[in-house]
Amino acid sequence: MILVLLILIPLLTGILSFSINGNGAKNLALLSTLATLVLSVCLSCTAGTESSYFNVPWIPNLGTSFSLIGDGMSSMLCLMTGIVMLVVMIVNRNKEVEKPGSFYGLMLLAQAGLMGVFLAYDALVFYVFWELALIPVYFLCSQWGGEKRIPATFKFFVYTFVGSLMMLAGLIYLSTQTPGINSYSWPSIAHAGASLPPAQQVWLFCLIFVAFAIKMPIFPFHTWQPDTYEQSPTPVTIILSALMVKMGMFGVLRWLFPVLPAGVAYWGNTVVVLSIIGIIYASLIAIVQADIKRLLAYSSIAHMGLMCAAAFSPSNTGIHGIMVQMFNHGINITGMWVIVSMIENRWGTRDMTKMGGMATSAPQMAIALLIISFASIGLPLTNGFVGEFMLFTGLFQSASIYHIGFMVVAALGVILGAVYTLNMVQKVAYGNTREQVINKDLDVNEYIGLAIIIAIIIFLGVYPKPLLDLTAGVVNTLIH
């Protein structure tokens, strides 16, 4: 029952929100995300040891039923979504936004879509939620975005939509291959896919993977991302970068690995090479960005590249590392964006060459920035390190003959990451205070939001066991 509620609560409150205006919408959104988070926590308490399922008939003629699964991976991702959405709602409590009813309604609908994607145990349900998550985000960007929002969001929409359609084609083909009547349920799709001859798996892989590669995004499918991040309002950027990119990674793990093993084996090295090129390429480009949002966009590409590289050179440690890193990346990048939006509000610019002196004018904010920055470059005893270490170990231990080369080149990203992140910290926080700066440090809501983020950063950095235990079971099912 929890599984359905996780989708229903944001869905219903989201629809309800369109008819409310003013602060009511904010309060409703806050309550809704809080309720969802509580449920995610409940789910995560048991999901590590035992998966829960939900199943009602939906469109029997098509062979699809409304089927959900709450295992370690999906509950971990729901938990992350719950935390991130709550933080977004908290820090935006005293920000004014036009038409709050629609804004928060769309945010909640996007959350419902995300939850559905992570919980789906039926290919068609997966596809429907995949699109349901995309559409509200499209409207959010195009209504509340920056100056160049129309071309940016148009590109984003077309790009990801093309990917989705290819995925749908692939999934439909798979369902026709299921024994007996067509079925979209995960077990039959996985069985059908895995029993296909390798040659078919190879081209099916292309169809389905493109959708995920665009979403993550993997080099060279990434160019929609910096523009979209730059043009979106920051709460939406958080949904995009903390949550929606995980849809791609999650899709790979649930809907590609068990389904098309021969396709994965065939394309594995190619994807790893692309991912590693992406790490170095995106890190280098991040070094020369002056716009802080674009810098974070490229850093996110580098981070996702590492996860994807570890996914396609599979090892127990690497896959487990992806679980940890998906969660932690979501938390850390949310913290980053929260601070970036404060900077944008107070300084009135995103150009780092025009910033400076935050450590003097807003010391609390600077401390938070510093902690989150070091978490994002994987300093030990922050959550970023655990995942990164496991990913590197996984890359190194994989069966590929180039495993050492892969690991070493990917790890060069660690050095470049330190370069661009510390450059950013230096430009934003250090130096003399610029004139005409609003010297306002964190307000209560911002303080609470960032405190949640930092508490998770430190706790999971020192004691990652709860997260590891939650996802250990899933890893075993994926690796065989």
Next chain:
Amino acid sequence: MTQLVYLIPLFPLIGFLINGLGWRTIPKTAAGIIGSLAILASFVVSVGIFFEVNSPSFHGPVLVHLFDFIQTGKLYIPFTFQVDALSTLFLLIITGVGFLIHVYSTSYMHHDEGMVKYFAFLNLFVFSMLLLVLGANYLVMFIGWEGVGLCSYLLIGFWFKNRDYTNAAKKAFVMNRIGDLGFLVGMMMILFNYGTLSYGEFFGKLGTVPGALGENTYNWIAVCLFIGAIGKSAQIPLYTWLPDAMAGPTPVSALIHAATMVTAGIYMIARSSVLYNLAPFTLHIVAIIGLATAIFAATVAIKQYDIKKVLAYSTVSQLGFMFLALGVGAYTTAVFHVMTHAFFKALLFLGSGSVIHAMGGEQDIRLMGGLGKKMRITQITFLIGCLAISGIPGFSGFFSKDEILAATYAHDPILYYMALAAAMMTAFYMFRLYFLTFTGKFRGTHDQEHHLHESPSAMTIPLIVLAILSVVGGYVGLPAVISEHHALASYLSPVVSNAGEHHMAAGTEWLLMGLSSGLSVVMIIYAFTANKVPSFVPNTGLAKLLENKWYVDEIYDAVIVRPLAALSGLLDKFVEKSGIDGIVNGVGKGVRYGSDRIRMLQTGQVGFYIFVMVLGIVALFAITFFGVKL
């Protein structure tokens, strides 16, 4: 007592949390007291543990398991501490010297508005350093390893309004990260080949399990770990961050960039002595890099005018000596020099802090002179430090440095002569510094001369204690010709196994000792005659080259930094914007162009539509009935 070892890092952690969370409310004096007491408490526990470890009843390392850190499949890395002779010795050095520097800082930093923050960072540093030496596996060492890098970053850039300082902080962190990559790869290799990162299990398997690459496995792992040590301990080619690190407050230079953090690389290799003994090729590299660094840094120190820069290059050079000792397999000797160096280098840095304090921030030794008259305690303690580092008999540096030279001679006489040359340069530049600073006539402004004064007792007492240690610290390791019993070597022997003991004739040993001390005295006299009055004439030729540190920073800038930035710019402008995104947009435009053509089909004439519809239906029938299967 050893079970209480977790208290040692806990106290500084608590100190950090108190000062770190209360940075706006805690008064400065209280912050200093909290910070210092935390380290004192750790020191007391360390002393207790030392007596237990040093007693005959102590057998083998004690492992204290705290919690499971990473556990997945076959990979299991616990958060465990290891108490043995080596870690305990480092505990004493870190908390002992650390405490003195904290006390000194309460006075030195008292006028700084960021004093509470300063003590928070300093406590955090000690915490990280303690993790580094206490860890029972390489991952816990790595946690401390990167942690000290973080604190070093925070403290170098302590005065964050100055762009040069924050640049120096960034440079230190990034260069350390380059080394850390080596450490990381080394850990990966150990995990891959031996499935564990725990010292005990790893060393146990080393001789019996050859690893994937056979004998070469040892060398590969050893080289990778050594790259980590190069970064942290500032050896060629990753040393350039350390002189820049002098941007931080002077007590920080004493603690982090001289006495403790930079010796982490020595600790790591001494800790891994079992591995390095199996990797003789790597030991050669260690020796050569150490020796090259010792000589190179000494040449630069000769022509520096900033009092802290001289000491910085001297630190790099002394670290080179330690790596030389490791490279010739004399691990205990290297650890011995770590200890004596911690005493006299902390002393010298704190002394220089006292001088800078008195001079109102001036650091150019050409503008000092004659300070001894006004600052007697600083002068005498500084002199003791100089004598110790120059290896004058009776002072601690003599014993440890002489042991390094003797071990080097036994290994290879050619290396010995080169090391001797570096040692001679040490005596010269240290006494050049001493004479220019403390003797002769004062060369600063009248205003500065008026303000000259001895530092308060919170600063001079640590100087005195360190001066005493700089003298007596050497007597734990007497040369073989004087005493059969080498206290430190026998203390460390259960943990650290030297590669081959060299016994040389007593005559040879006396000769080597005489040679090095005699030459040192000659160099001191030469330094005295050559540096009565400094020259303000711009240097030319070799001297200019040395003054500008062989232009290494400029070379790195031209060869690595600029090309990388140019490449980034190129990728951003051309590959990303015009290339990949150009193609994507091109596809979009292509589709639009195609659509424009196809739009022509939409003629608006119903007849045409019906015609197309019929065609479509026919086609569908054809496919269905004539078995064109997908």
